Amino acid sequence: MSPFHWLLPWEFSPIVLACCSTIVILFARGSRRESGCRTTISHWRQISFYLGITIIYVPLQTRLDYFAQHMFWIHRLQHLFLHHIGPFLVALSAPWPSVLRGLPSTWRDPVLKVLRSTPVRGLYGVLQQPLIALTLFVGLIYFWLWPIVHFRAMLNAAEYKWMNWSMALDGLLFWWLILDPRSREEGARIGFGMRVPIALFAMLPQLLIGAYLTFHATIIYDVYAVCGRLWPVDPITDQQIGGLITWIPACMMSVIAALIALRRWIYDDARVRARNAADTDGYATASELR
């Protein structure tokens, strides 16, 4: 098989291709325009964005998808990419202003109007409510790993697509909640202080399910044996590696996110204090003048 063959989608999805290419084009346009102005979008943010989108696209639309359908640990790796690493990097690059700027000028106002409409804002508000966002993020992992649901998703093409879409979209929502560079005063949903515990709380249930999969002595998901594994690996080993992937790298992403939020919290705190100090200075000068 040629290398080209590996890059072709196993099950071609025009929607995935359209979504990924649209957002990339908009971001590229928007960030180019931005660099013409005073503010520039750093190379690191650009790398983070493109890498993030690639890490979402590749598990969905290359041969990797075929492997993920037939090996449990590759399936877990696929979800690690879709739910944790890809959306994490995209959120870290904070691409939304650039994406909006990349829209053709005639489209910008209607799009903004839709985004600012009450139903969209309401739905977004509900999904980004800290407890709901946390429950969704962890709940989706548990939901799709629930044996009956997992069995169906692996046999039914539509449910399989729903599974992967829900993982990627929820990943974007959750990591954006944690990694939004703005402070609460600047428009973020929640303050930096709140994000640290949320990111860390997300870790515990993932740790539990990861450990459960890793140390479970019997086969939980027989669909892989029934539909054929790609190479002769011991089913328990397959399950253990899958469990470790669900456990360790997934929790690591929470720790990294918490550290980033913590760092921003400290900087924000320092900034606020500096501003307050400046205010006090101003006050002192004013009183001296009097």
Place this chain on the structure above:
Amino acid sequence: MTHRAPARKHAFARIFALPLISAIGLFCICTLAACSGPKVAAAALHGDDISGLMPPLDFTLTGPSGATFTAADVRGKTVLLFFGYTHCPGICPATLAELAQSLKRLGPEAAAAVRVLFVSVDPKRDSGRPLGSYASQFGPQFIGLTGTDDQLTSLTKRYRVAYRRDAPDAHGDYAVYHSSAVFVFDRDGNARLLATPAETSDQLAEDLQTVIR
């Protein structure tokens, strides 16, 4: 900053009220959906019920006589679909023998309405007559089929099963990794049942009776 003080007092409500309302709402919807859903007194199957989960039977392969063989050729029969290869050391003959046992248990009349499609995913070694005679030694209902790699890929993709051929050794022998599932389709070609090797031939016979009925 003083204007935020009242909001802080309601921090508890802010954090927990919305999730609580959502949870109650979701619970109500689920309960309604569960109550209003169709109550099917489905006969319990030993294997997995895949009605509506997998697409109806459709394929184009090559039959034992070398002629094209399609799903239309088995329309009106209850079809058991199984993937394997004739050089298979264990699973394939064991599964086919198990299936033959189940058919015997069904009785001659019911068994006559059944076709077992043994699809070889090793067309290089399994094309032509040997495949047909290999399959028919398990019974008259057993049909050996194979096809081009493209045909096999499209069929295995349709039923989300994997197969892979290993690299040949010095003697030209190679192993083929394939699924162990038996997909059962009713007379109209609808997917009904996924039987695994864990099922006994008695259990499979009972399940087949349910599907044939």
